[in-house]
Structure formats: structure tokens, C-alpha cells
Amino acid sequence: MGATNAKTFFSTRLLEWYRRHKRDLPWRRSRDPYYIWISEVMLQQTRVETVIPYFHRFVDRFPTVEALADAPEEDVLKAWEGLGYYSRARNLQAAVREVKERYGGRVPDTPEAISSLKGVGPYTAGAVLSIAYNKPEPAVDGNVMRVLSRYFLLRDDIAKPSTRAGIERLARELIPEGEAGDFNQALMELGATVCTPKSPHCLTCPVMDLCAGRLEGVENELPVKTKAKPPRPERRAVAFIEGEGAETGKVLARQRPKDGLLARMWELPHVKLPDAAPEGAYGGEADDDGAAIRMLRERLLAEYGLVVEPLGPMMDAEHTFSHIQWRMRVFRCRFAGWADKPGTEARAEAAAAEAEAAGSAESDGDREEPFRWFGRREMEQYAFPNVFLRILKEAGRL
DNA sequence: AATTCGGGGCC
DNA sequence: GGCCCAGAATT
Numbered sequence: 001m002g003a004t005n006a007k008t009f010f011s012t013r014l015l016e017w018y019r020r021h022k023r024d025l026p027w028r029r030s031r032d033p034y035y036i037w038i039s040e041v042m043l044q045q046t047r048v049e050t051v052i053p054y055f056h057r058f059v060d061r062f063p064t065v066e067a068l069a070d071a072p073e074e075d076v077l078k079a080w081e082g083l084g085y086y087s088r089a090r091n092l093q094a095a096v097r098e099v100k101e102r103y104g105g106r107v108p109d110t111p112e113a114i115s116s117l118k119g120v121g122p123y124t125a126g127a128v129l130s131i132a133y134n135k136p137e138p139a140v141d142g143n144v145m146r147v148l149s150r151y152f153l154l155r156d157d158i159a160k161p162s163t164r165a166g167i168e169r170l171a172r173e174l175i176p177e178g179e180a181g182d183f184n185q186a187l188m189e190l191g192a193t194v195c196t197p198k199s200p201h202c203l204t205c206p207v208m209d210l211c212a213g214r215l216e217g218v219e220n221e222l223p224v225k226t227k228a229k230p231p232r233p234e235r236r237a238v239a240f241i242e243g244e245g246a247e248t249g250k251v252l253a254r255q256r257p258k259d260g261l262l263a264r265m266w267e268l269p270h271v272k273l274p275d276a277a278p279e280g281a282y283g284g285e286a287d288d289d290g291a292a293i294r295m296l297r298e299r300l301l302a303e304y305g306l307v308v309e310p311l312g313p314m315m316d317a318e319h320t321f322s323h324i325q326w327r328m329r330v331f332r333c334r335f336a337g338w339a340d341k342p343g344t345e346a347r348a349e350a351a352a353a354e355a356e357a358a359g360s361a362e363s364d365g366d367r368e369e370p371f372r373w374f375g376r377r378e379m380e381q382y383a384f385p386n387v388f389l390r391i392l393k394e395a396g397r398l
Numbered sequence: 399a400a401t402t403c404g405g406g407g408c409c
Numbered sequence: 410g411g412c413c414c415a416g417a418a419t420t
Contacts, residue, residue, distance in 0.1 A: 039415085040415065041416095042415095043414090043415040043416090044414090044415070044416045044417075045403095045404080045405090045413085045414055045415085045416055045417095046404090046405080046406085046414065046415085046416095047406075047407070047413090047414055047415090048414095048415080049406095049407080050405080050406065050407080050414090051415090082404090082405075082406095083404075083405075084403085084404025084405045084406085085403060085404055085405085085416085085417090086403085086404080087402095087403065087417080087418080088403095088416090088417085091417080091418090118417095118418090119416095119417065119418085120417085121416060121417045121418080122416085122417090123415070123416055123417085124415090124416075124417085127415070139415075140415095141414090141415040141416075142413075142414060142415075142416085143414085143415065144415085160399080161399070162399095184415095185415090187415095188415050189415095191415085192414090192415075197412075197413060197414085198408090198409070198412085198413095199409095225412095225413095227411090227412085228412090228413095230411095260402085260403085261402080261403070261404095262403090262404085263403095319404090319405090320404090320405085321402095321403075321404060321405085322401095322402075322403065322404070322405090323401075323402060323403075324402095385404080385405095386404080386405065386406095387405095
């Protein structure tokens with residue numbers, strides 16, 4: 001009976017609180033399932049403040065399911081540039097195309113149908129169904145796991161899938177009749193603005209009276225979450241290749257393979273160097289630039305049939321992904337052409353090796369020429385990962 | 399169950 | 410520097 005009261009209290013109070021305190025967010029001004037969906041995909045692992053400008057630009061450029069379905073993929077990727085997790089963009093467009101074909105352009109409103117769409121997992125399915133259609137489905141994200149772990153004093157490791165599943169069952173029970181959309185948003189809103197990861201603002205919390213974590217004085221110890229392992233360092237040598245003659249003022253860039261990290265984005269050509277000795281990775285000083293320069297020239301030739309003369313180091317850059325850390329040294333290079341006969345073989349071989357390295361099952365097929373000269377105009381059209389945008393900016397090319 | 403997928407803001 | 414963020418797909 002006490003537990004029931006705690007649950008009813010929680011849902012009732014939270015809903016009241018939300019109606020008074022909810023933030024005015026762009027996607028809350030619409031009830032269009034397509035807009036709700038876009039916002040939820042953008043919000044995966046991404047903060048609200050980061051998403052807002054992207055959301056505006058995206059719906060302005062792709063205002064309808066039809067518009068997004070019919071757009072060139074490159075345009076969609078460009079609109080996503082800087083947001084990260086680029087498979088979200090490609091999956092979203094693939095899913096929207098399916099909605100257009102199979103559902104006549106209407107975002108499906110059943111768990112089975114919407115969950116079958118690319119990029120729509122348990123969270124996004126529940127979020128769209130509840131927010132757009134007010135269906136009583138849970139939408140459990142990191143906020144919800146944190147809030148419920150504290151309120152119900154759950155010590156399970158939220159990094160485990162089984163824990164998320166359990167919290168999902170609990171969250172489903174808590175949904176007040178006919179209020180799924182607001183309740184789910186209320187839960188997330190509380191996590192984002194009050195029940196924050198560090199130093200939660202318990203004194204302003206609408207449910208602090210019956211919060212078990214608070215009553216036990218362990219709100220700061222919850223939720224329990226195992227730490228991710230640190231990213232592995234990789235040294236990389238980058239080629240900054242300037243054009244001559246007709247290509248003066250331009251820089252040579254290549255498109256990444258269609259699978260794996262930063263799939264299909266454009267980048268400055270670069271090669272992975274052997275792991276550094278413990279004490280001299282880039283960021284340190286006098287690493288052996290000679291060896292790096294040799295590797296850079298040899299690997300660009302072997303992998304792409306690209307002939308360059310590295311001139312000297314230009315700048316260093318570092319970029320950390322979730323699982324890899326790139327420690328890069330950029331070398332200014334002179335373009336010396338493309339290798340002929342042996343080059344084409346080497347290039348095909350490299351393409352195969354690359355596809356394999358990227359974990360791709362596909363056998364390459366007819367992919368486009370992956371190199372192109374970029375001036376400012378082209379940069380505005382094609383998507384580059386942030387780390388290369390930074391390098392290009394520092395080099396005065398943006 | 400563990401990895402692979404970006405990037406930034408905040409303490 | 411560490412942590413986490415309105416997670417999903419793949420292995």
C-alpha cells in the first residue's frame with residue numbers, strides 16, 4: 001500500500017510540476033509526429049541546447065516526410081554536420097523513405113510498426129508514440145533511469161541492458177491514464193533540470209517528500225553506473241595538400257567509406273602510424289617526423305595511388321571519439337599526381353583492405369572517385385567531421 | 399553482454 | 410580531465 005502511494009504521489013506531483021515548469025522547446029510547439037521524431041533522434045546522446053539550432057535548420061530545409069525522403073543523402077549529412085553519430089542521419093532518412101513508401105507518408109502509431117524503422121529503438125519508439133500519439137508507452141532514457149533509480153532507491157547498474165528493461169516496466173506502470181506524453185516528458189524534464197547527475201536540486205524537487213534516495217541520504221551515490229573504458233590512442237599523419245595551376249587555393253580531400261566511423265564524410269587524407277612509444281606520442285615534442293613523413297608518403301601511394309611530397313609539419317590536432325583518440329600531426333604536402341598502372345592496382349587493393357578494416361561485408365562495388373579538390377564553395381556543400389573543420393579553419397581555408 | 403558509433407558542455 | 414548526455418545497431 002505504501003509503495004502504491006509512493007507511485008501515485010510521484011506521477012501526480014510530477015505531472016503538476018511539469019505543467020508549470022516545462023521549457024519552451026521548438027519541437028514542443030508542434031504536434032506533428034515527423035517533427036517529434038526528428039527531435040528525438042537528434043536528442044539521442046545529445047543535449048537540448050546543442051540540438052535546438054540543428055532542429056531549426058533541419059525542419060526548415062526538410063519540412064515534410066516527403067522532402068526528407070526525396071533529398072540527396074549528401075544534403076542530409078551536411079545538415080547533420082557537427083552533431084555526431086552520423087548513422088542517425090542516414091538511418092533517419094532510410095526510415096523516412098520507408099514511411100513514405102509503406103505508410104503513405106504517415107508516421108506509424110503502433111509499437112511494432114515504428115520499432116521496425118531504422119534507428120528507432122525502444123526509447124525513440126516510446127517517445128514518439130507517447131508524445132505524438134499519447135500512447136501509454138514508456139520512454140526510458142538516461143534521465144529517466146537516474147530519476148527512478150533515486151526515487152525508488154534502485155541500486156542496479158544502469159549500464160546493464162537488463163536494468164534498463166526493468167526500469168522500463170516500472171516506468172510503464174507509472175504512466176497516468178491518458179497522460180503518457182506529458183508524463184514521459186515530465187520525467188525527462190525533471191532529470192534534465194532538477195534531478196541532475198551531480199548535486200541534484202532536491203529542495204526544489206516536486207517529489208522529494210517520498211524520494212527514497214533522498215530520505216536515505218544517498219541521492220548523490222545514485223544511479224550506480226560502471227565507467228566506460230578510456231578511448232585507445234592512435235597516432236595519425238595528415239596530408240594538407242594544396243592545389244596548383246587550375247586548382248590553386250584548393251585542398252585535396254577524400255570521402256570516407258560508406259561504413260564504419262564517420263561513414264561517407266569528407267576528410268583530409270591521413271594514415272595511421274604505428275603505436276607510439278609510451279613517452280613520445282604526438283602532443284609531446286620531437287617525435288620522429290622523418291618516419292611519419294615516410295609512412296605518410298608510402299601509405300598514401302599504396303592505399304590510394306596518390307603521390308605527394310610531404311614538406312614539413314604544419315600543426316597538431318587532437319580529437320577524441322567515444323572509443324578512439326586521434327593524435328594527429330598535419331604535414332603540408334606538394335601534390336605530385338596519381339600513380340599510373342601500379343597505382344590503380346594499389347588503389348583497388350587499398351579499397352578492399354579499407355572495406356575490410358571498416359568491418360564492411362560489402363565487396364566495394366562501384367564507389368565513386370573518393371578524391372576531390374575543395375575550395376570554399378565545395379566545403380559549404382559537403383560534410384566534414386569537426387576535427388577537420390578545425391584544421392581547415394586554422395589553416396585559413398574556411 | 400560488449401563494442402562501435404561524435405561531439406560538446408560542465409564541474 | 411572525467412562525466413554524461415531525451416541511444417541504436419552490431420557482434
